[in-house]
Amino acid sequence: MSKTIWRFKLMENETDNERVPLKWIDCNEYDELNQISLVIDGKETLDSHLEICAVGNEIKFKSEQEIYKIKKVISQNGLYETHIDVTSFKV
Numbered sequence: 001m002s003k004t005i006w007r008f009k010l011m012e013n014e015t016d017n018e019r020v021p022l023k024w025i026d027c028n029e030y031d032e033l034n035q036i037s038l039v040i041d042g043k044e045t046l047d048s049h050l051e052i053c054a055v056g057n058e059i060k061f062k063s064e065q066e067i068y069k070i071k072k073v074i075s076q077n078g079l080y081e082t083h084i085d086v087t088s089f090k091v
Contacts, residue, residue, distance in 0.1 A: 004030070004082045005082070006053070006084050007084065008061075009021045011071075011088065036060070038058070039058040040058070044060050054073070057070050069088055069089055069090075069091050070086055071089055073087075
C-alpha cells in the first residue's frame with residue numbers, strides 16, 4: 001500500500017530559496033491536512049485538504065500566526081511513499 005507524505009516548507013520571504021526554512025510542517029496522514037485552511041482576502045475559509053495546495057493560494061496553519069503563499073509544489077514518487085513538498089512564504 002502506498003502512502004503520501006506532505007511536507008510544507010515555510011520561508012520568510014519569496015526570495016529565500018537558499019536559506020534554511022523558518023519551519024517544516026509534515027502531514028503524514030490525510031486527515032492532518034485539515035490543520036491547514038485556505039485564506040481569501042485575508043480571511044480563513046472552511047476549505048481544507050488537497051484543493052488548497054496549489055501555487056498562488058494563500059494558506060494558514062492552525063499552529064502558526066502568519067499567512068503563507070504557496071510558491072512551489074513538487075512531488076516525488078517512490079516505491080512505497082509519495083512525497084509532496086510545498087514551498088511557501090510569509091505574506
